[in-house]
Every structure is written in structure tokens, then in C-alpha cells.
Amino acid sequence: MFGNNEIGTIEPIKEIGKITKKHDILFHSDAVQAIGKVPIDVNELNIDLLSISSHKIYGPKGAGALFIRKGLELQTIAHGGGQEKGFRSSTHNTPGIVGLGKACELGKKRMNKDVSHLTKLRDILIKEIQSIEQTYLNGHPEKRLANNAHFRFVAIEGESLNLMLDDKGIAASTGSACSSKKLQASHVLLAIGLNPEEAHGSLRLTLGRLSTKDDVEYVVNELPDVVQKLRNMSPLWNR
Amino acid sequence: MKDKYTEKVMDHFRNPRNIGEIEDADGIGTVGNPKCGDIMTIYIKVKNDRIEDIKFKTYGCAAAIASTSIATEMVKGKTLKEAAKLTRNDVAEELGGLPDYKMHCSNLAADALKKAIEDYKKKKNK
Numbered sequence: 409m410f411g412n413n414e415i416g417t418i419e420p421i422k423e424i425g426k427i428t429k430k431h432d433i434l435f436h437s438d439a440v441q442a443i444g445k446v447p448i449d450v451n452e453l454n455i456d457l458l459s460i461s462s463h464k465i466y467g468p469k470g471a472g473a474l475f476i477r478k479g480l481e482l483q484t485i486a487h488g489g490g491q492e493k494g495f496r497s498s499t500h501n502t503p504g505i506v507g508l509g510k511a512c513e514l515g516k517k518r519m520n521k522d523v524s525h526l527t528k529l530r531d532i533l534i535k536e537i538q539s540i541e542q543t544y545l546n547g548h549p550e551k552r553l554a555n556n557a558h559f560r561f562v563a564i565e566g567e568s569l570n571l572m573l574d575d576k577g578i579a580a581s582t583g584s585a586c587s588s589k590k591l592q593a594s595h596v597l598l599a600i601g602l603n604p605e606e607a608h609g610s611l612r613l614t615l616g617r618l619s620t621k622d623d624v625e626y627v628v629n630e631l632p633d634v635v636q637k638l639r640n641m642s643p644l645w646n647r
Numbered sequence: 648m649k650d651k652y653t654e655k656v657m658d659h660f661r662n663p664r665n666i667g668e669i670e671d672a673d674g675i676g677t678v679g680n681p682k683c684g685d686i687m688t689i690y691i692k693v694k695n696d697r698i699e700d701i702k703f704k705t706y707g708c709a710a711a712i713a714s715t716s717i718a719t720e721m722v723k724g725k726t727l728k729e730a731a732k733l734t735r736n737d738v739a740e741e742l743g744g745l746p747d748y749k750m751h752c753s754n755l756a757a758d759a760l761k762k763a764i765e766d767y768k769k770k771k772n773k
């Protein structure tokens with residue numbers, strides 16, 4: 409992944425690209441989260457294949473694209489009418505394709521503005537929320553997507569936290585085991601070295617082009633009380 | 648996200664009854680959930696073999712919080728014998744049902760209560 413969908417960390421794609429090139433390995437990167445937020449030059453980064461998705465850059469849902477480096481021969485998985493050079497049979501989703509193209513065009517133009525707007529808001533979230541006691545940021549402090557802030561709160565569980573925020577009109581998500589049907593903590597959080605208890609109290613907040621400073625201030629004002637309410641119920645919280 | 652829970656679950660989750668601790672509790676039961684890592688503690692105060700007061704603390708999902716809340720309500724004022732009979736199905740039923748994969752949360756409430764009762768008996772027989 410170019411930018412992680414959960415914790416927002418931007419991976420060292422350039423370094424990976426150097427290694428794959430040196431060893432003659434094909435390099436595919438999933439840039440669904442990163443596109444429109446990070447400049448991506450497939451040549452400079454030695455990326456052979458790159459996936460993007462339209463709805464993440466304000467394009468129509470249901471369209472995506474795979475960049476394939478010239479000369480690469482891929483195997484077809486959808487046989488039939490032979491559309492899209494035989495790679496993806498079935499009638500073209502023309503509005504989706506055109507929409508994705510337009511979204512890329514606009515996204516590129518707006519990227520700087522978007523990123524500075526998102527970064528400003530994200531940094532308010534990070535600064536204010538981290539000031540709640542026993543609260544930590546997950547993911548890289550700087551090398552992270554401009555729209556992503558991810559936290560963990562000691563002694564509370566993410567699903568309850570999410571539901572209480574939902575009551576206040578705040579939509580978030582969590583990597584807690586309780587919120588997954590398999591009752592397993594997020595593999596991403598475990599992979600960065602958190603234990604299941606730490607993953608338990610995790611919260612992801614993401615921003616978009618339409619998010620405002622008022623939105624962020626509202627979250628920052630409401631969140632401490634919700635966290636405290638849950639901590640007051642928790643046998644692990646003693647103070 | 649809310650849709651998976653009944654109104655009753657959400658009510659007990661939003662306004663849990665009997666939340667807190669009892670400082671001079673006669674029995675305390677703590678159980679942890681091996682499945683997802685949650686923990687709950689139930690405190691009871693017993694008089695004439697009846698649960699005179701009951702409080703709880705839960706670290707877990709909405710189903711876990713609601714289950715403990717309603718369980719404490721169901722057994723408050725009951726005799727220990729009656730209270731010990733509480734099962735996870737009773738708890739889930741009283742909540743108007745729980746999603747399948749959340750049934751283990753209601754288990755915890757019943758187990759924590761049983762442990763608190765055992766703890767009381769142990770202390771009494773000393």
C-alpha cells in the first residue's frame with residue numbers, strides 16, 4: 409500500500425522501488441488512499457503496476473484503474489467480449505471511466521490546496537486529541553496521509569467509543585476486535601506492534617475536502633467527554 | 648452500525664444502570680473475555696441471602712456494557728439462589744436479542760455474577 413488505509417502511514421515507496429528494480433521484481437502498489445494526496449510519479453518510483461479508485465478522489469463510485477507499465481503482459485481474469493484490450497471483458501462503464509478521468513484531472517490541480525487544508529485540520533485533531541491523558545497517536549507522526557488521524561485510548565474499547573460518537577453525529581471507525589465479526593483486532597495495528605489490548609481502544613478519524621474547521625473543533629470538544637464517560641465505566645481505569 | 652442492536656441494548660449502553668463500584672462489597676466477580684479481550688467486574692452487597700445492591704464496571708463493546716447493565720437490573724433484590732440461575736440467554740432475551748457473534752458478551756455478564764456470588768460464599772464460610 410502506498411498510504412495505509414487504517415493508520416495513514418505513507419510507505420517508503422521510492423526505497424521499495426529501488427530494491428524491486430535492482431532485483432528485477434515487479435512492483436505493484438495500491439495507491440487507493442494516496443492518490444490525490446501524494447504526488448505519484450510511477451517512473452521515478454519504479455512502480456510497474458498501480459491501483460487507484462475513483463470514489464476516493466471525488467469521482468463516481470464503481471470505477472477504478474490499474475496502471476500497467478508498457479510491455480508488461482498480464483493474464484486476463486475476465487474473459488468474454490474482449491473489452492479494455494482484452495483485460496476486462498464486459499461493457500465499458502463509460503460514465504465511470506470519464507468521471508474517474510475528470511476526477512484525476514481536477515484532483516491533480518487541487519492537490520496542493522487539498523493537502524494543505526487537510527493537513528491543517530488533521531494537525532488540530534492530532535494535537536488536541538493527544539492532549540487527552542493516556543491517549544496515543546498510531547502511525548507515523550509526519551509521514552502520514554493528510555486526511556488521517558488515528559489514535560488509541562487506554563482502558564476503553566473502540567466499538568463503544570464509535571457508537572457514542574455516532575450518537576453525537578461523528579462518524580469514525582475502529583480496529584477493535586469487538587467491532588469485527590471474527591472478533592480479531594485489526595491486522596494492521598497488530599503488525600505495527602500493538603498488542604490486542606492497545607488495538608482495542610483505537611479510533612480512526614478521516615477528513616475530506618468538505619471538512620471544515622468547525623467540524624474538527626466539534627470533534628475535539630466532544631471527544632474528551634465521551635472518552636471519560638467510557639473510562640468511568642471501565643474496570644481498567646483507576647483514578 | 649447501530650442497526651445491529653435493539654433499542655433496548657442501545658438504551659442500556661447509553662444509560663447503563665448500576666454503574667460503579669461498591670467499596671465494602673460482600674462479593675466481587677471479575678471475568679475476562681478470551682475471545683475479544685474484554686473485562687467486567689460485578690460487585691454485590693448481600694443481606695439475608697438477597698442481593699441488596701449491585702454495581703458493575705465493564706471494559707468492552709456496547710453489547711457487553713448493555714448485558715452487564717441489564718443483568719444487574721434483573722437480579723437486584725433477588726435471592727442468591729435465584730440470581731445464580733441467570734444464563735446468557737436470559738440476558739440476551741431481556742435485551743430483545745443480540746447478534747450471534749455478540750452472544751459471548753452476554754455470557755460474561757452471567758459469569759461475572761456467578762463469580763461474585765461464589766466470592767461472597769467463600770468469604771462467608773471463612
Ligand code: FES
Pocket residue numbers: 585586587591680683684685706707708709710711749752
Ligand atoms: S465485549 Fe468484545 S465483542 Fe462484546
